[in-house]
Amino acid sequence: MTKSHDRMQSHTMELPRLIEIGERNIGDFGKFVNSLNKSKRISLISGTNVTKIIQKKIESSLKSNKIKFVWHMSGNNTIPAINTIQKDVKKDQSDLIVGIGGGRSVDTAKMIAFNLDKPFVSVPTAASHDGMASPFVSIVGDKPHSIVASAPLGVFVDIDIIRKAPPKLLASGCGDLIANIIAVKDWRLGHEKTGEYYGRYSADLALMSAKIVMENSSYYAKNGLDVRIIVEALISAGVASCIAGSSRPCSGAEHLFSHALDKIAPGRGLHGEKCGIGSIMMAKLQGQDWKKIVKTLKDVGAPTSAKQIGLKSEEIVTALMIAQELRPERYTILKEIEMTEKKALNLAKVTNVI
Numbered sequence: 001m002t003k004s005h006d007r008m009q010s011h012t013m014e015l016p017r018l019i020e021i022g023e024r025n026i027g028d029f030g031k032f033v034n035s036l037n038k039s040k041r042i043s044l045i046s047g048t049n050v051t052k053i054i055q056k057k058i059e060s061s062l063k064s065n066k067i068k069f070v071w072h073m074s075g076n077n078t079i080p081a082i083n084t085i086q087k088d089v090k091k092d093q094s095d096l097i098v099g100i101g102g103g104r105s106v107d108t109a110k111m112i113a114f115n116l117d118k119p120f121v122s123v124p125t126a127a128s129h130d131g132m133a134s135p136f137v138s139i140v141g142d143k144p145h146s147i148v149a150s151a152p153l154g155v156f157v158d159i160d161i162i163r164k165a166p167p168k169l170l171a172s173g174c175g176d177l178i179a180n181i182i183a184v185k186d187w188r189l190g191h192e193k194t195g196e197y198y199g200r201y202s203a204d205l206a207l208m209s210a211k212i213v214m215e216n217s218s219y220y221a222k223n224g225l226d227v228r229i230i231v232e233a234l235i236s237a238g239v240a241s242c243i244a245g246s247s248r249p250c251s252g253a254e255h256l257f258s259h260a261l262d263k264i265a266p267g268r269g270l271h272g273e274k275c276g277i278g279s280i281m282m283a284k285l286q287g288q289d290w291k292k293i294v295k296t297l298k299d300v301g302a303p304t305s306a307k308q309i310g311l312k313s314e315e316i317v318t319a320l321m322i323a324q325e326l327r328p329e330r331y332t333i334l335k336e337i338e339m340t341e342k343k344a345l346n347l348a349k350v351t352n353v354i
Helices: 026-037 048-064 079-092 103-116 159-163 167-194 200-223 227-244 253-264 271-286 290-300 313-322 341-350
Strands: 018-022 041-046 068-073 096-101 120-124 154-158
Touching: 018 026, 018 227, 026 048, 026 096, 026 120, 026 154, 041 048, 041 079, 041 103, 048 068, 048 096, 068 079, 079 103, 096 103, 103 120, 154 159, 154 227, 159 227, 167 200, 167 227, 167 253, 167 271, 167 290, 200 227, 200 290, 253 271, 253 313, 271 290, 271 341, 313 341
Parallel strands: 018 154, 041 068, 041 096, 096 120, 120 154
Antiparallel strands: none
């Protein structure tokens, strides 16, 4: 008989039940919802711009499948704003909550669904990060990092809509994928140093998502990004986090750096852009090929320097110095180094970030 203290630590895997990726398939959304849980009434959370683009097609599809709906506009992802929408959504008495749009609307819907204990569906209209299929949300509040909510019950993607989004959003998604190379090595380091759980399957899945971008970057530089491949890689990365039961496979020192910038220079640079730049410097610290990461980011059209996203040298240095403090319980390469101002400045200069 196994003694209780000998048992391995358990974690929960909450995975999306259904994922649909198509081309000009937004008209099938009602059918998709029906195939999930036959909802009679749903709450739709979206931004104003996105609603203008696809509202009629979404409504037509839902009506033809006899699904009632209520729209809610998401302005930002601060806690007060989320709480305000949540009160209105609660009145809907819906069977399902749907987040339509970029990161903010999807995260808002995900958080509200978690708080109200309702199933959630993700309908991304941009592929700027891996949150479309993960159980994590980024909200503006006390915590400087993503917090856990619920994995989406379903993910519905119209590639044509994502293709029409500004190109820098897809490039940002590539930056978030490349970050997995740093995150997985940090996770393994944490396992070696603290004995924390390390899941090879989820780690390899996250790495594969990154390597697809790395291996094909020269092709993308000449022919443009393959939207479907990037979307599938981002979904796979999100699923890797679901399997791991934490954001470990996709979030390491590079994400801590990004969160530090969110704190000291809010509103400048997209999440994936900052993670990509952070990956350059963290790869150098880890002894990985940081120059290859620079090449890949350039190939996909993502920034590789602070100046490109409007950040000052001193902000980069400060972010490097405070990054690990934001999440002291998470072991990363930054735990191995006493990051002084001099070391931070040298790291940023050597890697041409500043």
